[in-house]
Amino acid sequence: MRTMSIPMPDPMAIDVEQCRAETPGCSNVLHFNNAGAALPPQPVLDAQVGHLNREAAIGGYEAEAEAESQLQHTYAAIARMLDCTPEEVAIVENATRAWDMAFYAMPFEEGDRILTSRAAYASNHIACLQVARRTGAEVDVVPHDEYGQIDVEALRSMMDDRVALLALTHVPTNGGLVNPAAQVGEIAGEAGVPFLLDACQSAGQMPLSVDEIGCTMLSATGRKYLRGPRGTGFLYVQKDWIERLEPPLLDLHAATWTGPETYEIHSDARRFETYEGHVAGAVGLGVAVEYALTLGLEAISERVQMLADTLRTALSGASGVTVHDAGRTRCGITTFSAEQKTAPAIQTALREHDINVSVSTPSSTRLDAEARGLPDLVRASVHYYNTEAEIERFVSRLKSVLKG
Template identity: 60%
Template sequence: MTMDIAALRRDTPACARVVHFNNAGAALPPAVVVDTVVDHLRREAAIGGYEAEAEAGERLEAVYGSVARLIGAAPDEIALVESATRAWDMAFYSLRFGPGDRILTARAEYASNYIAFLQMARRTGAEIVPIPSDESGAVSLPELDRLLDERVKLIAVTHIPTSGGLINPAEEIGRRARSAGVPFLLDACQSVGQLPIDVEAIGCDMLSATGRKYLRGPRGTGFLYVRRALLERLEPPFLDLHAACWTAPDRYELRPDARRFESWESHVAGRLGLGAAVDYALRLGLPAIRDRVCALAERLRARLAELPGVAVRDLGQRRCGIVTFTREGEDAAAVKARLGAQAIHVSVSTASGTLLDFEARGIPDLIRASVHYYNDESEIDRFVAALAAA
């Protein structure tokens, strides 16, 4: 599919005012997402929150189907929650660990996930084992093979680390997890919306994602996928009258579907906006999105590599729309502030986000420029010129 970039930019009014290379933080939403959220909030103001939710019942139900289509799942395997972190936590803390049980993870694992590992290790005596990286910086598959034994109770990996462009080999990890009978939790926070995702092809048992990044949805939205075959073995770490039914004074029954990981109260307008964002991405097609995003990112990397004193820091043989770099003589926060004053948006990644990775590479911080399909080549030119003009 050929994208009409001019039309997509018109559908994103902020493109006329800013160069937004912070899509790995929060992308600019298309007009339909904004309108969907605002229209529902106005409806709540007009008739009441409960009444507006009831009126939107079919549209809300359709969001589960849209998310399921996005990742190749079934609607009853989807839970809608308020963030990718909450989705990930609900899955992780549903698992049971004991002394000596092992959690295998990546060296570039995200801080929120690793902190949860540390807490679980402290509570239960489980062990955290980072899988060594290969020469490209991705998870080493031979090392994973070496570590996979009867002590391993979970493989939990971030598909695309927050601090660079590499794409971890999720399908190859999934094949090994499935063969070993070990649950596989994939943090797809940065990959959903920029890459085609098929949970059956990947072989993950659980997947967490956010709305605000490459899906271009509202903040405060996310979702969790749990494979039906695993679902019946998991009890969420906390429940309410939506996740379970109080059946007798001393008994309750869990919902039979993934909505056992939800809570009753939710951001209804945000959920509708998430559905609009997913449908927008599906209409464009994820293969077309991937091709456009990756091409823009490679163009940006090539232009940055031409600048004196600039070092592109992305790892991986397969790389995505996140471009990270350092500039000699100027710390990352100063670069961000200088570009921001010119309405050019980037973010900064520090060791607090992926500590093991940063320590191994000896890097204190990075500038992160993350492109999306609505960005264009003229913005790359403007970005490189502004960066060079110090």
């Protein structure tokens, strides 16, 4: 039986000042790089550092045994966030490994079709190309509609009995677009085709019910909008699919050596894990997920969208600046370029004033970047602990940088 959905909170319930007080980094930087790695709150730091201190005091294995209930809490917290069961959750070292463990477990054959989107992340598309070379499968890119998101009707028309997987990036790395994952899930469900959703940029900034989305597998990271530790990620696999997928690698954690020439793979999602892991990170990840659930993902989503819309409007009024975000529904990621300076030059100049942004290069989403003729982009990604005053300061400093 699946867990109950998280109740919808009041969007005004987020106490921004308290969240900022619990975020040490807010005193040091204006952080608009939350899609890279968000500033962690103090409870996450305390959990992670506390476990490292226990490792130093009593030993790594002993500290892990002592933290068993905290580790189990991490599985439970992720399950609550995704509306699934803890047995459907694997904790791994990053989102790429989570996605790879699911993707490379698929038994692709010659003639199979992998449907993906134009805004797929580079790591995912490279994996698709590698598997196509190895197996003779085909990679087909679904067209985008006038909003820049995956064209749902085009996807429906491309479905046939050779489609072996739908692979979708929920929120691309190079803009505010939110792809219509639930509509893709509906099509996948009707066709009985597995659906792998990359939720790396969406986990922590919007609700992610796997039942409502209809995905078979979902990969995500801890370091971005969940505000968790780096070196943490997780994978969801729908229970009816777990034993249909053989992981691309096994060890004594994922399987049991039952005889000289036999082994049994574990029956839950932990078959996608390996023995050695970042225990302090996993403990901190659970605290980060709980922190987000306590605030409420609906409330987080509403505030993030409001801040991002405010930022886009302000940037649109800056001389020489072009905002490149697409999508009917948008999120906390804003990307722009400027006539006066390159994106790396802007990033460097802002960093000198303790303002953090990142640069999104065409190579990270090559198909989309080439189709839209995108240059290197400045990526400014807000989170709920950011403020309207920070947006004003950011745009003011940007204008000064562009004049310099």
